[in-house]
Amino acid sequence: MKNSLTLMWKIIWMFSMLFPIALSTKPQTIVKVIVDQPKKLEIVANELFSQSATSIILGSNVKIEGGVSPYSYTWLKDSQPIGNSLVSEVPLNTSTSGLTLKVKDANNCSCTKGALLTGTTDIKEDLFNIGVYPNPAKDFLIINPNKIEGTLHVSIFDSKGTFLLKKQIEGTSLIGINLPSGLYFIRVENTKKQIVASKKFIVS
Numbered sequence: 001m002k003n004s005l006t007l008m009w010k011i012i013w014m015f016s017m018l019f020p021i022a023l024s025t026k027p028q029t030i031v032k033v034i035v036d037q038p039k040k041l042e043i044v045a046n047e048l049f050s051q052s053a054t055s056i057i058l059g060s061n062v063k064i065e066g067g068v069s070p071y072s073y074t075w076l077k078d079s080q081p082i083g084n085s086l087v088s089e090v091p092l093n094t095s096t097s098g099l100t101l102k103v104k105d106a107n108n109c110s111c112t113k114g115a116l117l118t119g120t121t122d123i124k125e126d127l128f129n130i131g132v133y134p135n136p137a138k139d140f141l142i143i144n145p146n147k148i149e150g151t152l153h154v155s156i157f158d159s160k161g162t163f164l165l166k167k168q169i170e171g172t173s174l175i176g177i178n179l180p181s182g183l184y185f186i187r188v189e190n191t192k193k194q195i196v197a198s199k200k201f202i203v204s
Helices: 002-017
Strands: 043-044 049-051 055-058 064-067 072-077 080-083 086-089 099-104 110-114 131-133 140-144 151-158 163-171 172-177 182-189 197-202
Touching: 002 151, 043 110, 080 086, 140 182, 163 172
Parallel strands: none
Antiparallel strands: 043 064, 049 055, 055 086, 072 080, 072 099, 099 110, 131 140, 140 172, 151 163, 151 182, 182 197
């Protein structure tokens, strides 16, 4: 009987050596690897630029979301670099057609956003019911500031956002224009460079 028990334990021991996993009573550890993907890199903006009385400010209302910081920026005008910081100033007569912002993150992922050709149309302010007439116009425009007193700066742009003309007025004023037929935009700013009106007009 003793020999039979000894033989049985030897068989169990040999079987455990051949199949250690099957006979192991130790708990198994399961390792889960979770990869945390960053949010998609995105340029958030209705417009890539704003305009003051003296310059175009690139990136003034732009926000970058997703990706992995730090970010690098490239402003392109007709595919040619014109700046490498998110907020940059360029001359007021810079055309906004062909304007693109490219953003690259730390993982070398990139995204781009182009400016609309008619970027100046997106500002639809008229805080003081300023009068601009006749419309359509031909040789001149009359600007009636209505309730606004003091000096105002009037700027005119074409449909591509290109700056064409700037005048300084006080009170109701007549501005001579010598422009080809087409769609234009007039922007009125106060001395603090705050936009008080932006309107479309047509030259016939």
